[in-house]
Amino acid sequence: MRSKLLLPVALIAMMLISCKQEEDANLAENDTTEIFPKGEKITNSNFVGDAWVQMLITADSINRNSVGNVTFAPGARTNWHSHPNGQIILALEGTGYYQEKGSKKRILRKGDVVKCPANLPHWHGAGPDSEFVQLAITSRVSGPTEWLEAVTDEQYRSDHTKD
Amino acid sequence: MRSKLLLPVALIAMMLISCKQEEDANLAENDTTEIFPKGEKITNSNFVGDAWVQMLITADSINRNSVGNVTFAPGARTNWHSHPNGQIILALEGTGYYQEKGSKKRILRKGDVVKCPANLPHWHGAGPDSEFVQLAITSRVSGPTEWLEAVTDEQYRSDHTKD
Numbered sequence: 001m002r003s004k005l006l007l008p009v010a011l012i013a014m015m016l017i018s019c020k021q022e023e024d025a026n027l028a029e030n031d032t033t034e035i036f037p038k039g040e041k042i043t044n045s046n047f048v049g050d051a052w053v054q055m056l057i058t059a060d061s062i063n064r065n066s067v068g069n070v071t072f073a074p075g076a077r078t079n080w081h082s083h084p085n086g087q088i089i090l091a092l093e094g095t096g097y098y099q100e101k102g103s104k105k106r107i108l109r110k111g112d113v114v115k116c117p118a119n120l121p122h123w124h125g126a127g128p129d130s131e132f133v134q135l136a137i138t139s140r141v142s143g144p145t146e147w148l149e150a151v152t153d154e155q156y157r158s159d160h161t162k163d
Numbered sequence: 164m165r166s167k168l169l170l171p172v173a174l175i176a177m178m179l180i181s182c183k184q185e186e187d188a189n190l191a192e193n194d195t196t197e198i199f200p201k202g203e204k205i206t207n208s209n210f211v212g213d214a215w216v217q218m219l220i221t222a223d224s225i226n227r228n229s230v231g232n233v234t235f236a237p238g239a240r241t242n243w244h245s246h247p248n249g250q251i252i253l254a255l256e257g258t259g260y261y262q263e264k265g266s267k268k269r270i271l272r273k274g275d276v277v278k279c280p281a282n283l284p285h286w287h288g289a290g291p292d293s294e295f296v297q298l299a300i301t302s303r304v305s306g307p308t309e310w311l312e313a314v315t316d317e318q319y320r321s322d323h324t325k326d
Contacts, residue, residue: 035255035274056253062281063249063302065228086226090219090298092198111198118225135253137300139226 034133035092036069046147049076049125059140066140072096072132077125077156080148082118085139089114089124096132097160098124099151104161108132118142123151197296198255199232209310212239212288222303229303235259235295240288240319243311245281248302252277252287259295260323261287262314267324271295281305286314 039054050073057067069092077097089098091112098114099105101121108114108124116122126132138145202217213236220230232255240260252261254275261277262268264284271277271287279285289295301308 036253036276037274056276057251057278057300063251063278064304065251065300065302067251067253067276067300088220088226088228088230090199090230111200113199113219113230115220115226135298137220137228137230139228139302141227141304 036135038071039069046079046081047076048079048150049073051076051078051125056135059138064140066136066138068136068138070134070136072124072126072134074126074130075128075156077151078123079150080121080123082121082146082148083116083138084118084142084144084146086118086120087114087116087122087139088135088137089116090135090137091132092135093131093133095127095130096124096134097127097156098122099155099158104159106161108134119146121148123155125151125156199298201234202232209242209244210239211242211313212236214239214241214288219298222301227303229299229301231299231301233297233299235287235289235297237289237293238291238319240314241286242313243284243286245284245309245311246279246301247281247305247307247309249281249283250277250279250285250302251298251300252279253298253300254295255298256294256296258290258293259287259297260290260319261285262318262321267322269324271297282309284311286318288314288319 036056037054038052040052042051042053052071054069055066056069057065059066091108091110093110096108097105098108099122100116107127124134199219200217201215203215205214205216215234217232218229219232220228222229243264254271254273256273259271260268261271262285263279270290287297
C-alpha cells in the first residue's frame, strides 16, 4: 500500500515546488515597476543620502527642458533649491516627500504630480522607509537651478499635510 | 486501494486550483502598470482611432510646458503634426509607433525616450496589437502645435527601423 501512495505524494511535492517557483518568478518580475534606468549615483554635495540620476533629455537652445529620472534611497533628499522657471515632478514609484519653503511637507506617491513655482525654495526626496523614483522636468529658459542649504533632520521629520 | 488514492488525488486537485487562483490574482494585480489616470477620450479630429488624454500640467507664462498622459487603443494614432519647440515623448506602457517625416517609423516600448526636433512633422500612436501609454512634454515657448493631415493606413503599416 505504501508504494501505491508514493506516486501521488511525489506528484504533490513536485506541484508544490513548481507552484512556489512560479510565484517567485512573478515576484521577481514585478518586484519593481522601474521604467527608466536608475543611472549614476549622484556624488555632488546638493543631496543628502544616496540618490541616482538618469538624464533622459538634455536641454538645448530650442527645447530648453531637461528631464531626469531620479531615485532616492530611503531618507535621501535634495538640498533646498529653486528654479527660475519652476519644476515639474512626477512621482513614479515608492513614497516621497516634497516641501516648499513656508509650507508643510507633502507625501508623494506613484502618480502624484507637483508643479513647483518659479524661484520658490523647495526640496524633495524619499520617505524614511521607501525608495522614491520621480521624473524631474526642468525648464532652463531663464537659467540654472539655484542650490541652497541642506535639509536638516528636523525639517525632514517635520509634520506633513493631510492627504 | 482505490479509497486510499482518493485523498492524495483530491489534494492534488485542490492544489492545482489554488495555484491557478494565485496566478490569476497576480495577473489581475499586474495587468496594468498604469501610473497616471487615463483621462478623457479625445474627440477632436487630430487623432485616428480611440485615444485618451489626462493633462498633468498646463503651460503658464513662466513654466511654458504642458505634460499630458496619452493612451492610444491598438491602431490609434495622432495625425501628422509639429511643434515649434519640438516634443519629448516618454513611453510608459505597451508598444507604440513613432515616425518623423522622411524617416522610417520606430517601435516604442516602456522606457523609450524620444526628443522630436522643432517643426519636424511626426506622428505617434499604438501598435496594431497593443495599447500604448506615453507622456508628452511639450514646450509652448514659441507657440502651439501645428496639426497636419491624417496618417494613412499605408503609412501606419510601413516598415520600421530595426531595434
